[in-house]
Amino acid sequence: MTTATATTATSDVTDLTDLDADIRRDPAAHRVLTGDRPTGPLHLGHYFGSLRNRVHLQRLGVEMFLVIPDYQVITDRDIADHLAEHTENLVVDYLATGIDADRATIFTHSSVPALNQLLLPFLSLVSVAELHRNPTVKDEIAHSSQATVNGLMLTYPVHQAADILFCKADLVPVGKDQLPHLEVARTVARRFNERYPHPDGTTVFPRPRALLSSAPLLLGTDGGKMSKSRNNSVPLAADEDTTARLIKGAKTDTDRRISYDPAARPEVSNLLLLTALCQDRAPEEVAEEIGDGGAAALKRTATEAVNEHLRPIRARRAELAADRGHIRQVLRAGAERANATADATLTEVRAVMGSL
Ligand code: ATP
Ligand code: MG
Numbered sequence: 610m611t612t613a614t615a616t617t618a619t620s621d622v623t624d625l626t627d628l629d630a631d632i633r634r635d636p637a638a639h640r641v642l643t644g645d646r647p648t649g650p651l652h653l654g655h656y657f658g659s660l661r662n663r664v665h666l667q668r669l670g671v672e673m674f675l676v677i678p679d680y681q682v683i684t685d686r687d688i689a690d691h692l693a694e695h696t697e698n699l700v701v702d703y704l705a706t707g708i709d710a711d712r713a714t715i716f717t718h719s720s721v722p723a724l725n726q727l728l729l730p731f732l733s734l735v736s737v738a739e740l741h742r743n744p745t746v747k748d749e750i751a752h753s754s755q756a757t758v759n760g761l762m763l764t765y766p767v768h769q770a771a772d773i774l775f776c777k778a779d780l781v782p783v784g785k786d787q788l789p790h791l792e793v794a795r796t797v798a799r800r801f802n803e804r805y806p807h808p809d810g811t812t813v814f815p816r817p818r819a820l821l822s823s824a825p826l827l828l829g830t831d832g833g834k835m836s837k838s839r840n841n842s843v844p845l846a847a848d849e850d851t852t853a854r855l856i857k858g859a860k861t862d863t864d865r866r867i868s869y870d871p872a873a874r875p876e877v878s879n880l881l882l883l884t885a886l887c888q889d890r891a892p893e894e895v896a897e898e899i900g901d902g903g904a905a906a907l908k909r910t911a912t913e914a915v916n917e918h919l920r921p922i923r924a925r926r927a928e929l930a931a932d933r934g935h936i937r938q939v940l941r942a943g944a945e946r947a948n949a950t951a952d953a954t955l956t957e958v959r960a961v962m963g964s965l
Contacts, residue, residue, distance in 0.1 A: 621795055622788065622819045625662065628780075629669075636670030642778030642817075644676035647695035647717075649837035650844040651702040653915065657824035657886050658784035664707040666782065666820075673713040674776045674947065675703060680718040680725070681769075684749070684762035700936045702845055705926035710939045718772075720944035723951035727771040728764070730962060734800040735767055735793065745789045752838065770794035774801075775951045779815045785825035786834060791817065805961040813957055824886060828879040830859040846926060849916045856880070856912045861904035869896045877904070880911045887918035 632639055643663060645655060667673045677696050696717060704710055718725065740746065740763050749765070750758050761768075766789070773781055773794045781791060795816050802812035826834060829841025836842060843855045860876045869892040871878040881892040884907075888895070899906050929936070959965050 621792065621816075622821060623780075624821050624823075625665065628820070632666065632669050632671060637672075639666075639671045639780055640674070640776060640778045641666050641671050641780045641782065641820075642674040642676065642773045642776050643782050644678055644772065645699055646682055646837070647677050647679055647692055647699055648682055649695060650698055650842075650846050652829075652835055652837065652842035652844050653883065654784065654824070654827035654829070654835035654842065655702075656706065656845055657827055657883070658822055659782045660703070660706050662782040662820060662822050666780070667709060667713060668707075671780070673708070674778060674950075675708070675713055675715045675943075676772045676947075677715070677717045678768075678772065680761075681765055684753075684759065684765050696940070697933060697936045698846070698930075700939055701926055701929045704929050704936075704939070705922050706845070710942075714776075714943045714946040714950070715939055716943035716947040717940065720940070721775075721947045721951050723948065723955040724771055724775040725768075726955055727775055727951075727958065728768055730801070730958065731767050731770055731774075731797050732764060734797050734804070739793070739796075740764060740766070743789050743793065745786055748786070752836075766790040766793035767797065770797040773817045774798055774814045775954050776947070777815055777954065778817055780820050781817050782820040782822070784827075785821065788819055791819040801958075805958075807961055813954075813961060824882060827883065828875060830855055832860040832876050843915065845919060845922065848923075852916055852919075853912045856908050856915065859908065861907070863904075865901050865903040867896045867899040867902060867904075867907050869893045877907065880907050884911045884914040887914035 641663065643659060645651060651660070663673060663675070677699055679692055679696060682692065700715055703713070703715060708715070743766055746763060746765060750762065753762070755762075769790050770793055774797065781787075781794075783791065798814040798816050802814055806812055829835035829839060830843070831839070831841040833839060833841060843852055847855065859880065861880070862874055862877055864874070864877075867877060867881070868874065869878050869881050871882075878892065881895050884895045885892040895910065899910060956965075
């Protein structure tokens, strides 16, 4: 599969180009935690931004935790009516794209009490000013359907730190929008370790790293970040005609000569990248092929590429979606495993804090 090339390999953000050899040598030295909010159907941004990397890591033998943060959904909207449906559909998407439920721990926030308890000590390690500065929180507030900013929304990144740290994950495959949250998780881990070391000097938490893909910020049909809640996404579960209609309506520009230039032509470049990812080749090559064909040809090419790439996934999806009993069983088994992990971490946390 294609791996990222455009990201810099600093200590807090990484990509598979840097990590692949290391993981192949010792997959057991790593643990992945990531997840998706149960706010709607997964889309191409999730798939190319994070899901494909998850499947790749799992196939290499890395242990995987997938949280469906149902408590985080109540930060910025009321969708209780659809919560169960969205949650189950996320699991269907995971399994359809290749996550192995026997090896992955897939669970909801609300089913793991000890994870949520970590939020309390973690909140004491973060200042209110730091929470107000978080750009992702600012952005989510801007797109929120709620009239006022509630406390849960502001503390969302700290809750997310608990998600990552309860299972001591060191790798978090996410999109670019999540980098400020990851920074909070790293800060919480560092401050906790400094303040509460084990008596022998060892520390409780690893410092998690964000793992970016080659599509860290896929754009939606309106030119903004593709998001479940912004009515600009191409869902994985959409049928081929709907996919064609959505891509046909995507924003582009009027220059007939198609070129890959993400800074100057973000929308055109986004469709080129999307096509390239589906076909495992370079976006420049796709641009060259389309040449003077204009946006219409580009959209036709992108539609065919997406539909062809997703065809087997969508077929598997339809089969999986028919067996809700199995999906619920996956969530029950995941909750059991996540609870065992969270209980162990909370016991360790309470011990170093002197609570036992
Ligand atoms: P919502 O609108 O409810 O916030 P969302 O589409 O932003 O939904 P999330 O559940 O917030 O999806 O994000 C789940 C994961 O998918 C995160 O790791 C996020 O970074 C990644 N992701 C979401 N959208 C994109 C995108 N357009 N490109 C790349 N990665 C993305
Ligand atoms: Mg989001």
